[in-house]
Amino acid sequence: MTARDLFTFRNRHFTAAVGITAAILIVTAIGGFIVLPFAQPWVQFANVWDAICSAAGLPQRAATVAAPEQTRRLSEVVLTSSTLARPNQEAIGRGATLAQRCAICHGPTGISRADSPNLAGQYAAVIYKELHDFRSGARTNAVMSPFAVNLTDQEIADLSMYYAYLPRLPAYHPTPQLPKPNIVIYGAPMRGIAPCGSCHGSLDNKIGSPWLEGQSEAYMKAQLQAFASGERRNDISQQMRNIARAMTPQEIDQAAAYYASQPPDVVKAVD
Amino acid sequence: MLVNRKLILAHFWLAFAVFGIALTLGAWQMFIRSPIGTWLSNPELYYRSLTAHGTVMGYVFPTLVAMGFGYAISESALEQRLVGVRWAWAGFWLIVAGSIMAVIPIALGRASVLYTFYPPLIGNVFYYLGVVLVVVGSWIWVALMSINLRVWRKAHPGAPVPLAMFANVAGSYLWAWTAVGAALELLLQIIPVAAGLKTTIDAGLARVFFSWTLHAIVYFWLMPTYIAYYTIVPRAIGGRVYSDTMARISFILFLVVAMPIGMHHTFADPQVGAGFKFIHSAFTALVTLPTLLTVFTICASVEIAARLRGGRGLFGWIRALPWDNPMMLALAFSFVMLGFGGAGGLINMSYQLDASIHNTQWITGHFHLIFGGAIVIMYFAIAYDLWPHLTGRELIDLRLIRTQLWLWFVGMMITTFPWHWVGILGMPRRMAYFDFGDPGIAPQALSVTLSAIGGFILLASGILFLVILARGMRAPQTDAGPYRFALAVHQPATVPVALNTHALWVGLMIALTLTNYGYPILTLALNEGTSVPAVYVGAQ
Ligand code: HEM
Ligand SMILES: [Cu+2]
Numbered sequence: 001m002t003a004r005d006l007f008t009f010r011n012r013h014f015t016a017a018v019g020i021t022a023a024i025l026i027v028t029a030i031g032g033f034i035v036l037p038f039a040q041p042w043v044q045f046a047n048v049w050d051a052i053c054s055a056a057g058l059p060q061r062a063a064t065v066a067a068p069e070q071t072r073r074l075s076e077v078v079l080t081s082s083t084l085a086r087p088n089q090e091a092i093g094r095g096a097t098l099a100q101r102c103a104i105c106h107g108p109t110g111i112s113r114a115d116s117p118n119l120a121g122q123y124a125a126v127i128y129k130e131l132h133d134f135r136s137g138a139r140t141n142a143v144m145s146p147f148a149v150n151l152t153d154q155e156i157a158d159l160s161m162y163y164a165y166l167p168r169l170p171a172y173h174p175t176p177q178l179p180k181p182n183i184v185i186y187g188a189p190m191r192g193i194a195p196c197g198s199c200h201g202s203l204d205n206k207i208g209s210p211w212l213e214g215q216s217e218a219y220m221k222a223q224l225q226a227f228a229s230g231e232r233r234n235d236i237s238q239q240m241r242n243i244a245r246a247m248t249p250q251e252i253d254q255a256a257a258y259y260a261s262q263p264p265d266v267v268k269a270v271d
Numbered sequence: 272m273l274v275n276r277k278l279i280l281a282h283f284w285l286a287f288a289v290f291g292i293a294l295t296l297g298a299w300q301m302f303i304r305s306p307i308g309t310w311l312s313n314p315e316l317y318y319r320s321l322t323a324h325g326t327v328m329g330y331v332f333p334t335l336v337a338m339g340f341g342y343a344i345s346e347s348a349l350e351q352r353l354v355g356v357r358w359a360w361a362g363f364w365l366i367v368a369g370s371i372m373a374v375i376p377i378a379l380g381r382a383s384v385l386y387t388f389y390p391p392l393i394g395n396v397f398y399y400l401g402v403v404l405v406v407v408g409s410w411i412w413v414a415l416m417s418i419n420l421r422v423w424r425k426a427h428p429g430a431p432v433p434l435a436m437f438a439n440v441a442g443s444y445l446w447a448w449t450a451v452g453a454a455l456e457l458l459l460q461i462i463p464v465a466a467g468l469k470t471t472i473d474a475g476l477a478r479v480f481f482s483w484t485l486h487a488i489v490y491f492w493l494m495p496t497y498i499a500y501y502t503i504v505p506r507a508i509g510g511r512v513y514s515d516t517m518a519r520i521s522f523i524l525f526l527v528v529a530m531p532i533g534m535h536h537t538f539a540d541p542q543v544g545a546g547f548k549f550i551h552s553a554f555t556a557l558v559t560l561p562t563l564l565t566v567f568t569i570c571a572s573v574e575i576a577a578r579l580r581g582g583r584g585l586f587g588w589i590r591a592l593p594w595d596n597p598m599m600l601a602l603a604f605s606f607v608m609l610g611f612g613g614a615g616g617l618i619n620m621s622y623q624l625d626a627s628i629h630n631t632q633w634i635t636g637h638f639h640l641i642f643g644g645a646i647v648i649m650y651f652a653i654a655y656d657l658w659p660h661l662t663g664r665e666l667i668d669l670r671l672i673r674t675q676l677w678l679w680f681v682g683m684m685i686t687t688f689p690w691h692w693v694g695i696l697g698m699p700r701r702m703a704y705f706d707f708g709d710p711g712i713a714p715q716a717l718s719v720t721l722s723a724i725g726g727f728i729l730l731a732s733g734i735l736f737l738v739i740l741a742r743g744m745r746a747p748q749t750d751a752g753p754y755r756f757a758l759a760v761h762q763p764a765t766v767p768v769a770l771n772t773h774a775l776w777v778g779l780m781i782a783l784t785l786t787n788y789g790y791p792i793l794t795l796a797l798n799e800g801t802s803v804p805a806v807y808v809g810a811q
Contacts, residue, residue: 006768006775013769021527022780025550025786032549041338056790059798080470101729154344185312188704190709195314204809232389 029057075138077129079208086122087161095162098155110166112232113188115216121264126210128160138234142176171191171214178261181254183247191246196255199239199241206220210238217260272350273343273754275660277361282339284659285363286332287617287737289370293327293735296320301672301686301726306707307717307721314703315809318383321701323374325386329399330405331370336650337446338362338412340495341439343417343657347754348433348502349423355415361416365408373401381809385701387485387646388453388461389523390477393805396465399457406450413443434518435502435756446779448530448784449491452483464805471802475542476795479534486533488554490525492642496649497521500569500602503656506565506757507598510576515759517568518772519713523776524561528554531783534791542801545789548622551640554787555620562613566606573602579717597672604680605645605790609663614643615732630701633694640687643729648679658743659751673740678732686725688719739795 009015037043037051045051053060099106102119106112112121119127133139134148135156151159187193197203201211212220226232227244237239244252273279300320302308346353349690375397376382382394419434420440456477464467465471500768501518505511512518532552537543568719574588582588593599613635628634655672659665666672698705707716754810769775795801 006772007778014765014775017769017775019777021783024554025783027545028550028553031553032546033421036545036549052546055544055546055549056794057547058794081807082470092644109747143406186310186704186706189704189706190711198314200365206806250444 010104029104058226065250071138075133075236076136077132079125081207083130084160095158098159109169110163112270115217115218117215118171119163120166122163122210124160124164125207128156129162129208131156133234139224170263183251183255183260184258186259192247193243212261213264217256220256220259221252273346273660275356279339279343280336280661281363286335289318289327290332291733291737293324294730296728298726301723305706305719305723307720310704315380315383315701318378322385323377328787329386334409337495340653341416342471344435344439347420348435348756349391350699351423354419356423358411359415362408362411365403369401369404373398383808390472390474391462391803391805392808393465399462399465403457413447416440416443431763432771435498438498438522439528441773444773445526446491448483449487452480456480460737470805472805473621473802477539478540479791482533482536485536487530491527492646496646499649499653502756504598504602505572508576508593508596510572512757513568514764515572517564519770521561521564524781526776527558531787535620539629539722543791548789551607552620552622557630557795598654600651600673600676601648604649608640608644612645628694630699631694632698633691633698635700636690636694638689644683660754663748664743665744665749671739673734675735678728678800682728682732686722693718718808
């Protein structure tokens with residue numbers, strides 16, 4: 001008994017096995033590629049071949065439906081984990097010079113004395129993204145927008161690396177440290193809210209999300225409200241809008257107050 | 272004729288040791304996300320644990336059991352010393368090395384990607400390399416099983432291959448081809464990204480590759496259990512296999528219809544065409560065939576045993592069965608769980624019904640019932656049956672063994688029934704905690720609590736199992752005699768070549784993989800612009 005006796009149509013086991021398998025394959029293929037596509041009254045096919053291509057998952061250009069008109073600009077920044085991954089001394093130096101214009105609001109050490117955000121030691125990708133968004137108009141602010149419109153790509157990158165390089169200093173909002181509110185540690189699972197720290201640095205950092213410890217309470221509250229109302233919409237895929245919309249006003253207050261009272265040392269570095 | 276007992280024992284001990292650790296993690300997971308635990312403030316810990324639990328229970332533990340059992344079958348069914356013992360040890364040590372290599376990044380929180388890898392999530396490269404080593408170690412076993420059978424055939428030209436070995440080799444071929452999907456995913460897609468050579472990954476293609484492995488792997492897990500059904504149980508309870516031919520047909524059917532059907536795991540994925548989903552769904556339905564054949568044949572074999580013991584009547588014979596025999600008990604429990612689990616499986620494989628339970632706790636409930644329950648309880652039985660032959664010492668305390676099996680069965684029922692139920696109510700799987708204070712899911716608190724209690728019963732049973740085996744190493748010595756497998760009512764003198772070799776069925780398995788997977792894989796691979804940026808976990 002050798003392979004030659006087996007792999008021949010004279011062997012009835014071979015014939016039966018191959019025949020039955022092929023028959024099942026053909027019947028199910030006819031079902032899946034021809035019968036079922038046409039059984040969907042809501043889809044129209046030009047011909048059988050069209051139905052087969054569709055059922056096979058052949059990528060096709062969607063029909064002639066026009067994409068909805070965008071009325072407001074959205075963020076066009078693409079961030080990957082290698083964005084600005086390698087800071088260099090020269091860029092940081094250039095950034096330091098450029099940053100003199102920013103110091104009035106963001107503080108000479110990157111720590112704001114007003115309600116503008118602190119930038120010292122912020123993740124580079126975050127500053128990079130926000131500056132791009134201000135420049136493109138995806139995010140607007142009466143004070144920031146005019147500063148950003150004239151920045152070149154190179155300047156944005158330099159500024160981002162400079163601020164990321166600055167040491168993380170305690171903030172200028174000397175409130176006692178508050179206990180963690182539930183919305184911060186657990187999020188709200190039933191409303192699809194993850195714990196803040198799973199993106200914002202204390203548990204994990206998802207690229208493009210800033211760390212928040214020590215930011216101004218008024219600033220953070222205003223941003224959460226702007227996300228919730230849709231006034232601010234430069235978050236990619238509505239990541240923050242979806243969360244802010246599902247937060248209650250108390251939770252917004254709690255989260256803003258909590259983060260404002262935190263020292264920056266719990267934040268994780270990016271590698 | 273078990274010569275290489277140390278080798279086999281090493282496989283079993285390592286399997287059960289890692290099982291014990293993963294079981295403890297499982298019980299902890301169950302507890303921590305139930306209303307009786309407090310919420311974890313760092314969900315990442317949950318995913319660390321889940322990755323370790325899934326990787327060990329899915330890849331390391333069943334593979335080691337299949338390997339150890341396979342070596343035992345090869346030596347005792349073929350009555351021939353294992354050829355390639357050194358290679359076998361090399362395979363074992365590869366698995367040890369791979370497991371250690373994978374577990375370190377998991378423990379450090381650098382590979383919390385879950386055992387399904389979940390691209391575009393990318394963890395530390397050593398995690399994936401560790402998994403690859405485990406698979407490579409198991410491929411050595413596949414080769415050895417094939418070689419040993421070939422050596423035997425040379426010495427016994429034309430003779431029927433003993434059923435246990437025929438099935439064992441079928442299982443090893445199934446595994447060899449099944450693992451190729453995940454191997455391609457790891458080697459071509461994930462590892463280049465994890466090693467920093469690329470920063471984007473085609474997650475859709477990766478999922479298709481993984482589905483190639485994910486379905487058939489469950490039949491690889493099932494193989495030792497089915498081999499035990501056919502070749503151990505009838506002997507242990509004093510019966511005979513009802514039909515040797517039926518048994519062979521079941522095993523070769525697993526090769527053909529269990530393998531190329533994994534796309535029911537991508538029903539919800541947009542990158543796969545609906546036509547292919549339908550074909551896979553239809554072929555999945557065919558898997559019921561070998562299972563029903565097996566249920567029928569085994570029930571008939573058990574009935575033979577009962578009638579030999581004087582059982583009478585249409586159902587009266589059931590009472591004549593040796594219910595105090597652990598093997599009988601394990602088989603009955605296994606069948607009950609297989610029945611419920613199989614019924615649930617029918618829902619998973621139906622394109623439409625699946626939508627309502629996709630990614631819910633139903634799925635985890637389902638595979639714990641069938642894998643952790645029906646399959647693993649037979650792993651216990653296999654160990655109990657082999658132990659005296661491996662150690663040369665008797666397992667004396669049958670009551671303790673029965674208690675252990677009862678606890679596993681009851682624990683699994685209490686764990687998995689409510690688990691299915693909350694899944695139907697829509698509770699998602701792979702969540703570190705649930706807000707049971709919310710009126711939306713407050714009614715599920717009771718079910719989840721029950722599951723957690725069941726989990727502790729399972730943990731107790733698992734510990735008992737390890738204790739029994741450990742005590743068995745020190746029991747008084749006996750001569751257990753040669754290890755034998757069940758005989759058929761009609762022991763075949765000759766078997767048609769198609770049922771005595773695997774070539775035809777392996778051929779059909781590969782051909783169907785090409786028809787069912789070829790086009791989707793090619794279009795995804797050739798399509799530009801389908802990759803997304805990798806998301807690195809724990810890369811702080
Ligand atoms: C031999 C027995 C078992 C096997 C083979 C097994 C296997 C698995 C696998 C493969 C996963 C999937 C991991 C993932 O979703 O990434 C898993 C998840 C899980 N297992 Fe087990 N397991 C077993 C026993 C147990 C036991 C006894 C418990 C409880 C005491 C348990 C509790 C869990 C939990 C809670 C999850 C996570 C479910 C989720 O969050 O989606 N497992 N198990
Ligand atoms: Cu499957």
